[in-house]
Amino acid sequence: MKAFRTLFARFASNGALMIAIVYAMMLIAYAGSISSLSINSFNNILNAATPLALAAAGQTLIILIGGFDLSVAGVISIANVILALYPIEGPWGALASLLIVMGIGLAVGIVNGILVAYLRIQAIAATLGTMIVCQGVALLLLNAPGGWVADWMVYELTSVIGGILPVATLILAAVACAWLALKRTRFGAGLYAVGEDETAAELSGVNTRRVKFKAFCVAGICYGMAGYMLSAQTSTGDPNAGEPLLLLTFAAVAIGGTAFGGGRGGVIGSIIGALVLTLMQRMLFALGVSSFYTGLFQALVMVIAVVFAAIMLKLAKSRAQAGTE
Amino acid sequence: MRESAPALEVESLRKHYGPTVALADASMSIEAGEIHAVLGENGAVKSTLVKILSGVVKPDQGTLKVNGWKPPPFHSIVDARKAGIATAFQELSLLPNLSVAENLLLPNLLRNPIGLTSRRANQRHANEILTQFGVADLDPTTSVESLALAEKQRLEITRALWRARHLLVLDEPSASLTDTTWLFEQIRRLANEGLAVLYISHRLSEVRSLCSRATVLRNGQSIDSVDLEGVDDNRIFEMMVGRSPEEAFGETGWPAPAGEAILEARGLTSGKARGIDLSLRRGEVLGVAALEGQGQRDLFRALTGLAHVKSGEIRVDGKPTSIHSPRQALRAGPGIAFVPEERKTEGIFSNMRTAANIILPQAFRMSRFGFLSHRIEEGHAMATAQRLDLQPRYLGFRIDALSGGNQQKAVIARALASGAGILVLFDPTRGVDVGTKQSIYRVIRDFADAGGSVLLYSSEIPELIELCNRCLVLYDGRITDELSGDTITEQTLISGIVGHRSYGTATAAEAS
Missing domain, CATH: 3.40.50.300 (P-loop containing nucleotide triphosphate hydrolases)
Structure with missing residues (x-):
């Protein structure tokens, strides 16, 4: 009985696993509610979720170190505008475009990193600044929605390889693998150390400033990729493209079980969190619920997830304390 | 070598x-x-x-x-x-x-040839270290x-x-x-x-x-x-x-007053403080002498509602009272006012005026139709400020423009102005100048002589000798000695706080 209880506790405290099960159940419910579930409709859900998942992946790194990154909205907007204004055709063009937007994200990340890690400006203030600057730049480049994203990107990146494997799945799987590798670098261990207790991390010999700087750089690259995938879907440019995603990235991270205090959680949970949020939009749409209610349900899920995570953390702590008595 | x-x-x-x-x-x-x-x-x-x-x-x-x-x-x-x-x-x-192994090896975790940290290699390395230093019972993976x-x-x-x-x-x-x-x-x-x-x-x-x-x-x-x-x-x-212990002896302390107990703790356990029995009487200054980290912080915070009381009982005015917040502490019996240790983070509102800092606990009572004016604030703050020699012109300044000593005066003035009958002071003279110390000492003594009660922790032994009627020695979370009057000396206190031996009417067994 006790073994079962600890097993359950360990299971329940794994936020990513819990939310993955929720997602599976929702997917089954969704499949039952629409008349014909094809690989195509499945692909649609994944495609819609990919930009959010990538943005949330980057945001997770920042939240793991106990920070907060608003620049995600600005980077996505700039990336989208650039891709719509300067489309480069063909697979090589798509690769070149990808590198360009990743570079933009990296540049913004470097600025954030310098401000937060080295000049010790609070993350929320520093990234609010970079977000506003980025949005201004996006509007300067393109003052109204318009432009065309390269056809190759629009078609190939939203397709299904060999009729069974959606490209979006491949991309999400690649991000998940990249995270698992990153987690096993010294930098990865540093992320968790800095987020848990910056002083203790410093006393353990971790170069806390470099860890924070790198986290913002990697996050910026993720936002650039999110803008890239968003452009492939919308196929057009919008200087405000990033704004609707801003708060949803935080919601995805929260649903995925990453603690906003830092030090606990991971990217996989956030990716699934993004999938849950997007699937819910689709489900409510399929059920004929007015889109005005979507936000309400998303918020509800987020609050439940956060409260659940808080309860689990409290239980885990009281168990750990009971062990020390 | x-x-x-x-x-x-x-x-x-x-x-x-x-x-x-x-x-x-x-x-x-x-x-x-x-x-x-x-x-x-x-x-x-x-x-x-x-x-x-x-x-x-x-x-x-x-x-x-x-x-x-x-x-x-x-x-x-x-x-x-x-x-x-x-x-x-x-x-x-x-x-x-993080795991035991990661904590041990940070920031240089071992890596495999492709540059990823290898959990198994780190655990093996950590295990070798733990075995080498005789702590093999620690599991590197936990x-x-x-x-x-x-x-x-x-x-x-x-x-x-x-x-x-x-x-x-x-x-x-x-x-x-x-x-x-x-x-x-x-x-x-x-x-x-x-x-x-x-x-x-x-x-x-x-x-x-x-x-x-x-x-x-x-x-x-x-x-x-x-x-x-x-x-x-x-x-x-x-x-x-x-100086030599002989010289230190012979300093006279204040007599222990026979007033009734106003604040008592019975078997109080909170954090590091374990099973504390104390009783603070009317009209006395009760000192607590201890080296850092002996549980005095938890004890003081528990008495003022800032820390969770694990077991034991607090009595105010003879009645069992549960105190869950400083607000409740202020309302318990004659009122318990707390002066915390960290002035900058816990004591002052650095962006507010000095007068507002002093009268904050009474702000609602003093307002007219819900509004406060600088004149009302300064009027009420004036009296207590004068007791502490805090110059009236400072009342109108933002408190962060004041020196550390004057800020501390304002923090203590706030405790006095709250009208509480019990002051709980945690190292009230830390980092203040000599002149301010003297003003604070005088206010503490005057407060007790006028029938108030003061529980005082100080990191400076001479201060306790100068002020206390009785003094408790806290060591390793327990009260190991109680001294009163003439027996409060540097010799007795210092040997008490280092756990050497106890002198007075020891309440607990001698610490080893």
């Missing part, structure tokens, strides 16, 4: 934080293979020394040499490690969300948050033992160890191999059994370094206090 130059040589180290001088002039030298103790009444000085040696804090002045070589200035703990100095900190520097406090401390120490090349710094390493056999064995073994050890402990018996030499610090200065053999305890106390 004895070398001619000492393993560690520091000369005239000086460090101040704003106007507070933490280290005035500290010099000492430790030979290779020597276990050297640092003794002194004030914990802040010792911790500053530890931080300088481990590269966390940069000294303002002074030189540091390792094996006769002057390393480049330390910018972080990594630089100190490179110079061969490793430290086990008193407030453990472990990361609870996360540190599930370890007991003593296990965490052993891990913190092991990390330093393993990393130390020339000098090992141990800051109160035995604080949460129930058995020191392991610790002493490891220290002696490494010292035999030629490592110099700086051992900081307030437990004199431990220092005597382990260390060969000791440096005594007083007022941030190194007074002398002595061979412990052939120096008796009295001589050590004398160096710590600055």
